[in-house]
Amino acid sequence: MPRIAPSSPLIRWIVAMLAALGPMAGQSSEPVIAIHGGAGTILRENMTPALEAEYHAALGSALEAGYGRLARGEPALDAITAAITLLEDSPLFNAGRGAVYTWEGSHELDASIMDGATGRAGAVGGVRGVRNPIVLARRVMDASPHVFLAGPGAEDFAREQDIVFAPDAWFHTDRRREQWQALRKRNQAASGPMLIGTVGAVALDTAGNLAAGTSTGGMTGKRWGRLGDSPVIGAGTWARNDGCAVSATGHGEYFIRLGIAHEICARVRIGGESVEAAASGVIHGALEETGGTGGVIVLDPDGRVAMPFNTQGMYRGVMRAAGEARTAIYAEP
Numbered sequence: 001m002p003r004i005a006p007s008s009p010l011i012r013w014i015v016a017m018l019a020a021l022g023p024m025a026g027q028s029s030e031p032v033i034a035i036h037g038g039a040g041t042i043l044r045e046n047m048t049p050a051l052e053a054e055y056h057a058a059l060g061s062a063l064e065a066g067y068g069r070l071a072r073g074e075p076a077l078d079a080i081t082a083a084i085t086l087l088e089d090s091p092l093f094n095a096g097r098g099a100v101y102t103w104e105g106s107h108e109l110d111a112s113i114m115d116g117a118t119g120r121a122g123a124v125g126g127v128r129g130v131r132n133p134i135v136l137a138r139r140v141m142d143a144s145p146h147v148f149l150a151g152p153g154a155e156d157f158a159r160e161q162d163i164v165f166a167p168d169a170w171f172h173t174d175r176r177r178e179q180w181q182a183l184r185k186r187n188q189a190a191s192g193p194m195l196i197g198t199v200g201a202v203a204l205d206t207a208g209n210l211a212a213g214t215s216t217g218g219m220t221g222k223r224w225g226r227l228g229d230s231p232v233i234g235a236g237t238w239a240r241n242d243g244c245a246v247s248a249t250g251h252g253e254y255f256i257r258l259g260i261a262h263e264i265c266a267r268v269r270i271g272g273e274s275v276e277a278a279a280s281g282v283i284h285g286a287l288e289e290t291g292g293t294g295g296v297i298v299l300d301p302d303g304r305v306a307m308p309f310n311t312q313g314m315y316r317g318v319m320r321a322a323g324e325a326r327t328a329i330y331a332e333p
Contacts, residue, residue, distance in 0.1 A: 029208040031070030032303040034318040035062050035083050037093045038197030039249045039295040042313025042329060055092060056327045059317040062086040063325040066201060071321075076211035076245075077115055077138070080201035084111075084134040084213050087199035091173045093315070094197030096132060099171055099217025101180035107171040109217055110231040111137040112148075116210030116239035123231040125150040130158055131166040134215045137231070139163065147233065151225070176220075183221045198230050200247025202239070202299040210299060212237050212245040212261075219252070228252025234262035241301060243269030244278075249314065250287075250294010258286050264298060275299070279306040 037059060066083030070076070088096025099107045111133035112123035122141025125148065130136050139161045140149055149157055158165070200214035214237045216230040229236035229252035236252065238261035239245040246261040255261075260282060267278035275298045283295060288310050295309025297316060307316050309331070317327035 028206040032320045033066040033203040034297045035201045037315030039309045039314035059327040063319040067319040076203035076205040079203040080213040083201040095199040095215040100220040103223045109133040111215035112237040113213040114239040116241040123148040124154045125227045125231040129165045198249035202245035210245040212239040214247045229255035244300045254292025276306040280308045283308045
């Protein structure tokens, strides 16, 4: 009988099909959740010990909220929704409560979510007043015939679905307002990436299903209804059980042009690469080559996690059954 090479297309196809089927009857996966709170110019010299502790605490709380759902046997979708909701409610991150200001002085929020088991997805862009955009994106996926809703129409749908809204004061933070005022003074709107950031999560549940979600306030000083990659399925968010789950953060225009999230999973699913090789290859390859900055969190069906970024830091963390929540901020030495 002829020998089949381990890297042959047939072997890769068999592995992909087994991954798509998930665990065999009677078996369960070890749950894993990974999160990020944005990548960018994050330097130790700009961080006080107290502020650094706040970031670690916020990341840890989000991990525990998401992992708690997984430990109870709940779906990966519920875990990432719970984790991202906490990050959106924190004034530390550029999403929800801590969202940056648009050029006009408002907050326009974006989010997306994807189910690796079914391929279903939901996204919202440019919404105002929605306290937790990830919850609205989830509702678009679960309760509408569409994938992507934007602007006033998405807000109308949110009201029909009894989604919680918050007053403008909820989204205000002194730090974001000062950043916006400085940008306005320099008249640098839309001239380049200024104070970008995102939050996101990927999870693997006990049934072997993956999910991913991303939420952001976008780019400081954005105009004309600008949307980045966070609400774009395939650019900022992607999940397939036979590949991987991805949530991205960075300069969205580059992530959209390159289809970063989908590209990474295609390398895993079709090319047979590990999540570490695929993610690092895209972030330190195509993204850097085109002048883009940012990072991703990636999770595969076996619970392997990759978190590459090409900036000075990325708020990130992971939690699994084998240990406690692990969080990090800066690039490893």
